[in-house]
Amino acid sequence: MPITRGFKGRQTETVGERDRVPPGQYVTRDFPVLTAGPTQRTPLESWSLSLQRRGELISRWSWIEFEALPQTERTTDIHCVTKWTKLDTQWRGVTFDDIMKAAGLSSAPNMYVMAHCDGGYTTNLPVADLVDGKAMIATHFDNMPIPATHGGPARLLVPHLYFWKSAKWVRRLDFMDANTPGFWESMGYHIYGDPWREQRYTNDA
Amino acid sequence: MATVAAFRDETPSVKTIAFAASQWTGHLAGQHIDIRLTGEDGYQAERSYSIASPGGTAAPIELTVERISDGEVSPFLTEGLALGDTIELRGPIGGYFTWKPENPSPLLLVAGGSGVVPLMSILRTRNKCANRVPGRLLYSSRRFEDIIYREELDRFAATDNSFSIVHTLTRGAPTAWRGETRRVDAQMLAKYALPTAQKPHIFVCGPTLFVETVADQLLALGHQEAGIKTERFGPTGEKR
Amino acid sequence: MIDDVLWVDGNAAGGVLARFFAFDVTRMLITCDSCGADSPLGALRLYGGQMGIILRCTKCGAINVRALENGGALTLDARGARRMTYPPESNSS
Numbered sequence: 001m002p003i004t005r006g007f008k009g010r011q012t013e014t015v016g017e018r019d020r021v022p023p024g025q026y027v028t029r030d031f032p033v034l035t036a037g038p039t040q041r042t043p044l045e046s047w048s049l050s051l052q053r054r055g056e057l058i059s060r061w062s063w064i065e066f067e068a069l070p071q072t073e074r075t076t077d078i079h080c081v082t083k084w085t086k087l088d089t090q091w092r093g094v095t096f097d098d099i100m101k102a103a104g105l106s107s108a109p110n111m112y113v114m115a116h117c118d119g120g121y122t123t124n125l126p127v128a129d130l131v132d133g134k135a136m137i138a139t140h141f142d143n144m145p146i147p148a149t150h151g152g153p154a155r156l157l158v159p160h161l162y163f164w165k166s167a168k169w170v171r172r173l174d175f176m177d178a179n180t181p182g183f184w185e186s187m188g189y190h191i192y193g194d195p196w197r198e199q200r201y202t203n204d205a
Numbered sequence: 206m207a208t209v210a211a212f213r214d215e216t217p218s219v220k221t222i223a224f225a226a227s228q229w230t231g232h233l234a235g236q237h238i239d240i241r242l243t244g245e246d247g248y249q250a251e252r253s254y255s256i257a258s259p260g261g262t263a264a265p266i267e268l269t270v271e272r273i274s275d276g277e278v279s280p281f282l283t284e285g286l287a288l289g290d291t292i293e294l295r296g297p298i299g300g301y302f303t304w305k306p307e308n309p310s311p312l313l314l315v316a317g318g319s320g321v322v323p324l325m326s327i328l329r330t331r332n333k334c335a336n337r338v339p340g341r342l343l344y345s346s347r348r349f350e351d352i353i354y355r356e357e358l359d360r361f362a363a364t365d366n367s368f369s370i371v372h373t374l375t376r377g378a379p380t381a382w383r384g385e386t387r388r389v390d391a392q393m394l395a396k397y398a399l400p401t402a403q404k405p406h407i408f409v410c411g412p413t414l415f416v417e418t419v420a421d422q423l424l425a426l427g428h429q430e431a432g433i434k435t436e437r438f439g440p441t442g443e444k445r
Numbered sequence: 446m447i448d449d450v451l452w453v454d455g456n457a458a459g460g461v462l463a464r465f466f467a468f469d470v471t472r473m474l475i476t477c478d479s480c481g482a483d484s485p486l487g488a489l490r491l492y493g494g495q496m497g498i499i500l501r502c503t504k505c506g507a508i509n510v511r512a513l514e515n516g517g518a519l520t521l522d523a524r525g526a527r528r529m530t531y532p533p534e535s536n537s538s
Contacts, residue, residue: 001243001247001249002206002243002291002293003244003245004242004243004244004290004292004293005287005290006281006285006286006287006290007242007243007250007281007285008244008245008248009244009246009248009249009250009277024247026248032496033451034493034494034496035451035493035494036493036496036499036508037492037499037501037506037508038452038492038506039451040531068531078504081496082494082495082496083248120508137415149451164496184496184497186522187497187511187513187515187520187522188513188515188516188518188520189513189515198420200515200516201515201516201518202515202518203516203518204516236482237456237457237459238458238460253457253460295460295463296460298459298460298463299456299457299459299469299471299487300454300459300469300470300471300472301455301459301469301471301472301485301486301487301488302454302471302487302489304457393483413452413453433453434488435488436454437452437453437454437457438453
């Protein structure tokens with residue numbers, strides 16, 4: 001592909017940050033908003049989070065009930081497939097482990113989960129990538145409630161995978177037997193999405 | 206691939222770049238091109254820019270680019286390119302937001318800032334016609350110095366009885382200014398938009414919020430949705 | 446509330462979509478499979494930004510067309526468009 005003389009993309013990482021940045025990414029101080037549709041604005045009175053198994057309800061929490069579950073804080077780096085990386089983002093929410101515990105599950109009934117969101121967005125994940133502290137349903141960013149444009153009142157946070165997996169406006173987590181592709185995965189983004197192996201698209205190793 | 210042939214400053218933050226492209230087949234007024242830039246590390250950025258030069262097959266193709274201070278692409282295009290540089294360019298694109306001289310309807314053009322670029326392509330195309338449909342441009346700019354193509358537009362208005370411009374400045378006007386001095390609003394459109402009975406062909410271009418507001422108000426005045434074509438630049442003024 | 450500065454006109458997707466079609470796709474009339482409304486593709490609401498192309502019906506908001514340039518491959522999903530009609534060339538564009 002032809003190189004454009006003199007063009008440099010955004011390169012703002014410092015020397016010490018280089019090894020925290022996966023291949024092909026650049027560090028941003030912004031928090032870009034990318035969306036497949038209009039911002040969802042669900043009032044807290046109507047919000048609920050459901051845990052399901054193949055569409056059948058296991059447990060459901062209203063906002064008040066959800067906020068009463070054990071809260072975990074986490075500072076982590078996030079990586080978007082569109083190549084921006086943001087370091088040291090600070091979140092608070094309920095870990096997937098604590099959600100399972102609150103639902104009375106000692107182990108997951110199936111190997112995969114589909115996250116369903118207001119507005120129709122979906123993304124698929126192996127349960128193994130949600131448990132052991134790897135993922136949470138986040139309600140706060142930087143000690144403030146997550147704004148609607150960034151997925152509030154609650155979004156999935158799975159920072160070890162590309163950020164399209166950290167689904168905004170999440171409402172249902174549905175256990176499933178097969179790793180059915182979600183919204184972007186069915187269009188050609190990678191079924192798993194590990195930024196360290198640069199798994200952006202379906203045929204990437 | 207296209208080669209930089211010339212530059213022209215339009216305003217302190219806006220520059221026109223002329224490109225020679227060997228495989229250019231011509232374009233319609235209102236169309237755009239996609240530019241792709243590739244850094245040495247393989248990093249790529251793509252943006253769309255409206256073509257400013259009149260429709261037809263003549264070279265060069267002109268783009269008018271506003272330098273967005275924290276932009277990624279526009280500072281490079283306006284300050285980093287040199288004569289003779291080549292860049293990847295795809296187009297022309299978009300038959301939806303286009304105007305052909307054979308169209309008999311009167312023309313109403315509403316521009317917000319750099320949204321004037323594709324509308325200028327329409328006006329330059331119209332200017333080459335022997336029989337010109339009546340036309341009006343309502344053009345919103347920040348300050349007098351920010352008016353892109355000001356002298357050329359003044360010339361069109363001075364030499365063509367069937368064309369008129371209404372300028373409005375949103376951040377202050379020079380003394381002796383005779384145009385409007387606020388954001389385009391319902392009153393301004395009611396005053397200057399062509400009558401609905403004329404069924405004008407309307408083109409609105411500029412930042413998303415500007416286009417939204419103007420389009421809503423034109424509909425409220427009774428203009429037909431099918432007669433209004435819109436081109437929204439993203440919130441920063443860059444298309445996508 | 447106008448928070449939807451997150452979309453632009455479908456016309457901006459013309460460049461990518463040109464690789465799927467032999468003719469100017471922005472003029473194509475799309476019939477929404479959800480509500481039946483007709484619209485030129487260039488007038489649909491384009492979401493997705495750098496993730497990909499998501500074209501939504503201006504009447505009901507349903508997704509009509511999705512497209513993605515995915516690392517050398519191109520994927521198009523038009524199940525949200527019940528019908529696509531390419532109108533005849535006319536003098537009034």
